[in-house]
Amino acid sequence: MKATGESFIEIDYCQRAKDGQLISGDVFLSEKVKEEGRIVSVLSDGLGSGVKASVLATMTATMALKFTASPMDIRSSAEIIMDTLPTCSVRKISYSTFTVVDIAATGETRIIEHGNPPFLLIRPDGEASIIKNELRPERWHDRVISCSSFDAQREDRIVFFSDGISQAGMGEFKTPFGWGVPDVEKYVRNEIREHPHISARELSRQLVARAEQIDGLSAKDDITCGIVYFRSPRQLLVLTGAPFNRAHDNDLARMAEKAPGRKVICGGTTANIISRQLNRPIHIDMRQARDSRVPPSAKMDGFDLVTEGILTLGEVLRLLEEDIAPEELRSNAAVRLTAMLLDSDEIKFGVGTRINEAHQDPNVPVDLELRRNIVRRIAQGLETKHMKRVSIQYL
DSSP states (O other): OBSSSOOEEEEEEEEEOOTTOSSOSEEEEEEEETTTTEEEEEEEEESSSHHHHHHHHHHHHHHHHHHHHSSOOHHHHHHHHHHHSOOOTTTOOOOEEEEEEEEOTTSEEEEEEESSOOOEEEOTTSOOOOOEEEEOOTTOTTOOEEEEEEEOBTTOEEEEEOHHHHTTTTTSSSOTTOSOHHHHHHHHHHHHHHSTTOOHHHHHHHHHHHHHHHTTSSOSSOEEEEEEEEEOOOEEEEEESOOSSGGGHHHHHHHHHHOOSEEEEESHHHHHHHHHHHTOOOEEOTTSOOOSSSOOOEEOTTOSEEEOSHHHHHHHHHHHHTTOOGGGSOOOHHHHHHHHHHTOSEEEEEEOOSOOGGGOOTTSOHHHHOHHHHHHHHHHHHHHTTOOEEEEEEO
């Protein structure tokens, strides 16, 4: 990657189903190929909408993801995908579009497109010249596969989307032919100009919301936007639980003090240890609205968030596993921590292993008693679903 220092590849997406449908006919998948240091993302748009379109898109995205991660060549992969898809009984075609973004650890990027609107490469320091080569599968001469490759640079963004965005507002007076890719690009560039470090997650949400607005706040098609952002890693340290040996309390405090990036303390005992060792008082924020799920957060100099432990982490796990966007909820300690996790790139958990006598009640669920199990599940979800770099250090 043409940038000094280490970079992080943030990948995220936002999606809305067509109005009246319970499931989207678009599918977005990402996977890390750890042995090669590659990340592969696929956006597929199935024919039509609803369940049938979702099945077509899921088949396509899954095959494209596996074939791209394998040594198989593009033409053979595309033919297998097209041969496998069932034929529509009405239109007599088997059709599902796909955009594949394949990124090497060095930043070398390959993009394969079929049927979706063309991807955008947004490079703040200037225009990027991209050469696209076209391939036609032998058994599908009416289909065109477009292939591009380039070396990514720090602050590059790759924006790719289904036609629910480019065709938003089609038939309306102001947008008779839809929003259109050129105007989509103008919108993206304006957003980045006003917010230079906007995350992939937030930018994808903004773009989908704008398409919905152009559609009259009622999506006329499935809408999906995926974004890849090459940036300096955003670091977050989450400390929860007291060290197994009380003699290491000072080590916990020093770890918290010296860590770069944002810092969070989860747990009253943990917060009291750090407060005592660093001689920094804890202030409960009494202005917060009462919440039945989690206790209120607190403040301590040098830390971005101080929360209760097990209940808050358990709620964070629920939000992540149920894929509930924190922006859509009333703010509380768990919602704020979830948003910080999703907005960070390199996340380190420091997990104390001292038994907390407060959680030895046999009526307390096992997951509440064993915080390290909750942290392990949070870490796994952040790594596999959100492509974060996560480490856990037991203390």
